[in-house]
Amino acid sequence: MIIGLTGTYCAGKNLIAGILEKRGLPVLDVDKSGHKAIETEKPAILARFGDDILNSDGTVNRKFLGEKVFGKPIELAALENIVHPAANRETIAWIKARQAGACVINAALLHRSSAFGDLDAVIVVRSPFFTRLLRARKRDRLSFSALFRRLRSQKEFTSQYFTGNADIYRVENPGYFFFGLFPSSKRKAEQKLENRIDEILYSLGLNKV
Numbered sequence: 488m489i490i491g492l493t494g495t496y497c498a499g500k501n502l503i504a505g506i507l508e509k510r511g512l513p514v515l516d517v518d519k520s521g522h523k524a525i526e527t528e529k530p531a532i533l534a535r536f537g538d539d540i541l542n543s544d545g546t547v548n549r550k551f552l553g554e555k556v557f558g559k560p561i562e563l564a565a566l567e568n569i570v571h572p573a574a575n576r577e578t579i580a581w582i583k584a585r586q587a588g589a590c591v592i593n594a595a596l597l598h599r600s601s602a603f604g605d606l607d608a609v610i611v612v613r614s615p616f617f618t619r620l621l622r623a624r625k626r627d628r629l630s631f632s633a634l635f636r637r638l639r640s641q642k643e644f645t646s647q648y649f650t651g652n653a654d655i656y657r658v659e660n661p662g663y664f665f666f667g668l669f670p671s672s673k674r675k676a677e678q679k680l681e682n683r684i685d686e687i688l689y690s691l692g693l694n695k696v
Contacts, residue, residue, distance in 0.1 A: 488589040488691065489582065489605050491653065493597035494612030497619040497626065499660040503612050504593045506684045512693070515581045517574060517594035524573035525549065531569045536562075567599075575601035589693050606653040608691055614660045656687045 492507070492514070494500035504514045525532060525547050532547065533540070540551045556563040578592065578601055592602050597609065614622075661676055688694050 488607045488693070489602060490589060490591045490691070491597045491600075491603070491606040491609040492591050492593040492612070493595060493609065494660075495614070495619065496595075497623040498612045498614040499622075500593060500595075500612040502660065503610065503658055503680065503684065504591065506681055507591050510684065510688060510693075512589055512591050513585065514591040514593050515578060517578055517592060517597075517600060520574040520577045521570055522549065523577075524570045525552070528569050528573055532566070535565055535569065571599060578602055589691070608654045608656060608687075610656045610658055610687060612658045612660055618661065654691075656690070658683050658687075 490507075490512070492500055492504055494503075501516075504516070508514050529547055532552070536552065536555055540548055540555065542548045552566070556566050582590065582592075582602060582605075592600060592606070594600050597603060597606075658680065660680060685694065
């Protein structure tokens with residue numbers, strides 16, 4: 488069984504991935520595969536976007552690269568045409584290496600993964616707009632105008648997942664931005680998320696993975 492895991496920008500899908508791993512499910516982080524592909528495909532990326540996207544150590548600065556393609560469909564498509572084939576090859580190889588049981592594909596752009604047509608279920612993580620905004624501001628240090636553009640671009644995020652044959656499961660993640668002041672509230676929220684994941688696994692017959 489192949490389970491897809493996705494979510495809007497800063498919704499907390501990696502938190503859910505951690506819960507799934509604690510339940511014994513192997514998880515592939517496709518976004519990290521994409522980061523690796525940026526380095527393996529660096530010659531083609533530099534030829535297309537220039538060497539001003541490099542860090543001092545010669546690695547690609549993903550933030551600079553992202554600024555070159557964000558809001559520019561042609562540039563974004565050019566980057567995806569370079570990176571996605573390499574990431575998809577790794578995804579296919581990883582799935583084939585799983586001998587039995589279930590596995591999880593964790594990807595922001597899950598609908599563009601080579602595994603999308605083979606998914607049995609999709610877990611979509613959602614979080615309030617304001618929580619995602621503050622979390623993104625703290626994590627990525629982008630301007631609020633840039634963050635608003637990025638968040639608005641995903642307003643129809645879940646629609647593409649209803650086009651496939653996979654069962655869709657929503658997970659509401661309220662976020663922990665203010666919970667540092669209230670540890671008990673944070674723990675209750677974490678337990679609620681874990682209970683929701685257990686409900687989903689039970690529905691899939693995976694409650695004893």
